[in-house]
Amino acid sequence: METTICSILAQMQSILTSSQLKRLGEVLRTALSSTSATIEAESNENLLALFLTAKEVEGCSARTINYYESTIQHMIGSIEKPYTQIESDDLRRYLHEYELRRGASKVTIDNIRRILSSFFSWLEDEDYIVKSPVRRIHKVKTATVTKEVLTDEDLETLRDSCANLRDLAIIDMLASTGMRIGELVGLDITDINLQERECVVTGKGNKQRPAYFDARAKLHLQSYLESRNDDCPALFISLNSSAERISIGGIETRLRKLGKTTGVGRVHPHKFRRTLATHAIDKGMPIEQVQKLLGHARIDTTMHYAMVNQSNVKASHRRYLE
Template structure:
């Protein structure tokens, strides 16, 4: 099996080199066929039969997901992993110990119509699964080690301009709408973090709250004076006994859902005639960008956002052209 895997790896390298030569040299079709025939002459090629294997992937997936649930991964994340691994199980019906790098590449090649970021996401889910199996000594080798995620172009993240945010503030029709966007901006909470907050979680004296992020990691977030003003006003306007920080408009009053918050943000953006869709996550990125533009240390913003590494925070922000121009003038020596 190792000899076959090595041959497959070598053939892939030869074909990749041929493709690069074709691009550089401009081979015509006849020349390409000759060179390809020369490469294939070094290999004994047999058509793979549709052999039926006894797959134990689903069994291992269930154990893997149970372990990740104990580690604190959210149900949304676990659902995404299960969906991907179920697709993989249907496509590659083998025992996990027999799965090779080539099997994984063949599986990923089916999705060449998807964006690079989507394919990269598939790669990382498979790497997580097989990496866990290897660490737990369920398999002796990790077939994803040689599989690399496609390189992606770094696109500018989407943030609200100062004018857009002020417009959204002005067009809010309800107290809950204004309170929501002020809290999302000042705390930089993820949608799920904000949705799960209870009134008792708010430390009004310190203008802060403790939230639980990815992996149930605990961190403190902070409210601005403006957000605290609207939050206090909103809570005083309520006449329910629901523990949730944000509740539905109608009885029976209950915790507002993630989807309702998203719809509320979309509605506010529509009222302001913004020419693009706005999601709750935009407020988180906008807050991080504004803090860095105002001189905050990267490490401080990283901790406020709950990121594990500064690289994530740097990728996350969108420094404006005006800010870069100002920094160039301010710090470039004469």
């Protein structure tokens, strides 16, 4: 921009006085700076929109796309540069300041890093930038925290506290299938095969896979369906007169209340999933089969979910190494 302004002033030097040249320079700088800022803002918006469209085409859910959008917009609002001019040091400072201001965990910071890596890698692949600035920012090391799972006693306590057939069927389906909460909410009655004790769920990336439930879940599910007299195609519906498909928030709220009233503690849908993975590995199910069961694309994700019981490690040591 400054080179352009100097060129214009040089051409006008023989026509304008010194004061006029100075004023012209000020006007040009103000006008071009404003125009440049507008172009940069529009460029940022267009590139982000194109990236989000690409993620949608890849099959990412609306929830994931919204998370990507808010994360990237927060970053650009803090750095205040065009995407194509952002450098590694800019992102390092942003992540550091975000952690300090928000008191964010290392896991959260690494999640942000992964989203930014996906975005800038896309910019690189599409030739908007030469090299992603995230390439030089390595994975954030996080402490391994052993997360709680539900014991057999916890599950029985939750079942006994259910005041209706729907809640009982929901708990059994989560406990025996290990499916994601979004997959459970999306199930229709026609997706269920009671005879074979299996159902078809639609997971991340709109990928379908079979999920299997046990005999207890079959009986409670059958009783729940027989008690209904509505025309809603959804497998699980709200308890009010609207007979609408239950929401993710509706199930989360109900489980949270059950956990609080029974003294089980914090109960959420994902805890059932982690419990199933842990129990499956403890009982000797091959990790590749647990991966299929949970619908994970990568096996290291399955390993992150499943925590092997330390007593089993001790028993294996005595069996194989003593």
